[in-house]
Amino acid sequence: GVSAGTRVGLLMPNRPEWLASAFGALKLGALLVPLNTLLRGPELAYALRHADVTVLIMVARFLTHAYSDVLREMCPSLDRTDRPLAAPELPALRQVVVQGDPRPAAAGDFMAMLDNGAGLADDWLAAAQRQVVPADPAAIFFTSGTTAAPKGAVHSHASMLHAAHNVADRLGLTESDRTWGYLPFFFTGGLVAVALATLS
Numbered sequence: 001g002v003s004a005g006t007r008v009g010l011l012m013p014n015r016p017e018w019l020a021s022a023f024g025a026l027k028l029g030a031l032l033v034p035l036n037t038l039l040r041g042p043e044l045a046y047a048l049r050h051a052d053v054t055v056l057i058m059v060a061r062f063l064t065h066a067y068s069d070v071l072r073e074m075c076p077s078l079d080r081t082d083r084p085l086a087a088p089e090l091p092a093l094r095q096v097v098v099q100g101d102p103r104p105a106a107a108g109d110f111m112a113m114l115d116n117g118a119g120l121a122d123d124w125l126a127a128a129q130r131q132v133v134p135a136d137p138a139a140i141f142f143t144s145g146t147t148a149a150p151k152g153a154v155h156s157h158a159s160m161l162h163a164a165h166n167v168a169d170r171l172g173l174t175e176s177d178r179t180w181g182y183l184p185f186f187f188t189g190g191l192v193a194v195a196l197a198t199l200s
Contacts, residue, residue: 004029
């Protein structure tokens with residue numbers, strides 16, 4: 001159900017599934033919303049509302065964070081099997097996809113989502129990707145919120161790719177290099193300066 005303009009929240013630590021989900025959303029022209037894995041309930045609710053996240057892809061838990069439980073507390077309708085979601089607490093949210101357990105009743109399974117996507121026709125996918133242009137918004141990264149509420153900073157496809165090319169050029173990266181990605185992908189430093197620069 002993701003297409004151009006869909007706001008896709010991504011709440012998981014660095015792992016291949018993070019990049020696969022992000023690149024899938026970006027290729028379709030969706031607006032990626034990387035979410036800090038250290039967010040507490042009120043901060044997460046703020047980010048989801050502020051960015052009008054429609055689809056949330058997440059892990060059930062990471063370290064001491066039980067994201068499924070936090071999400072169920074802020075949005076009790078996740079315990080029902082109604083789909084699409086229609087919760088007054090998170091009015092834009094329509095779909096939640098969870099990797100791992102526990103998974104709220106209304107949430108979809110990450111692996112099942114991938115299986116469903118395998119049935120999409122190549123010509124449909126190519127047509128959707130042709131609609132994406134460099135000036136389109138690509139991602140909303142949140143500021144740290146050190147001195148005020150976090151701000152959602154919008155980045156275009158072109159700005160992210162230019163920054164990645166510049167980092168790769170300055171570091172002298174070539175196809176024979178390997179990079180150590182220690183920065184979290186939910187920051188521009190992790191996604192742009194590490195992952196995209198390496199791929200660039």
